[in-house]
Amino acid sequence: FYKALLSADKLRYSLMPYIYSLAGMVWLKDYTMLRMLVFDFPEDEIATNIKDEFMFGPAFLVCPVTEPMYYEVDSVPISGHDKKRTVYLPKGTGWYDYYTNEYFEGGQYISVDASIEHIPLFVRAGSIIPTSEPGFNTKAMSGADIELRVYPGNDGSFVLYEDAEDGYGYENGEYCLTEIIFNDTDKSVSQNTTGDTRFRKGKLSVKIIR
Numbered sequence: 332f333y334k335a336l337l338s339a340d341k342l343r344y345s346l347m348p349y350i351y352s353l354a355g356m357v358w359l360k361d362y363t364m365l366r367m368l369v370f371d372f373p374e375d376e377i378a379t380n381i382k383d384e385f386m387f388g389p390a391f392l393v394c395p396v397t398e399p400m401y402y403e404v405d406s407v408p409i410s411g412h413d414k415k416r417t418v419y420l421p422k423g424t425g426w427y428d429y430y431t432n433e434y435f436e437g438g439q440y441i442s443v444d445a446s447i448e449h450i451p452l453f454v455r456a457g458s459i460i461p462t463s464e465p466g467f468n469t470k471a472m473s474g475a476d477i478e479l480r481v482y483p484g485n486d487g488s489f490v491l492y493e494d495a496e497d498g499y500g501y502e503n504g505e506y507c508l509t510e511i512i513f514n515d516t517d518k519s520v521s522q523n524t525t526g527d528t529r530f531r532k533g534k535l536s537v538k539i540i541r
Contacts, residue, residue: 456484
């Protein structure tokens with residue numbers, strides 16, 4: 332269980348540039364960070380009726396494990412339970428397993444590993460996810476280099492939001508926006524920074540998922 336907690340903690344901190352950017356969009360554009368699949372896939376009849384999966388920002392399809400696999404009530408061990416979960420991948424796009432980078436076409440159900448260490452997590456093709464090496468806390472990660480993980484299959488874009496990381500200066504325009512654009516045809520990545528460039532901190536590098 333300790334390894335599972337540590338894995339979740341490291342995942343959170345590695346995704347901090349992504350999470351912080353989503354929070355910035357909530358303030359700037361009234362963005363919805365967590366939402367039902369119908370918001371993104373209104374034409375997919377199956378997706379509109381899914382109640383145990385959700386989108387986390389534009390990139391992630393999150394598939395929580397909602398039934399016990401290890402222990403029942405009163406810590407009674409469960410034996411013979413297959414540690415897998417059936418997941419529906421919405422149609423109209425491809426999907427990557429976040430942990431293995433295995434690619435799947437959308438519009439199908441698949442059975443995936445659901446060990447206690449990893450919640451099933453998929454990335455929409457065309458996504459750009461800014462990540463950093465996880466630190467002990469957000470202060471220790473301030474100004475860290477950012478790796479842009481790019482998932483081919485569609486054109487895509489993402490706006491990286493950065494500010495002083497504390498206080499209310501953002502209310503007075505003290506923030507920086509870096510729009511990152513991916514062209515799937517030639518696999519090129521471009522960027523354009525606007526706003527208060529004092530807050531453009533760590534070095535940006537690109538990793539295109541193969």
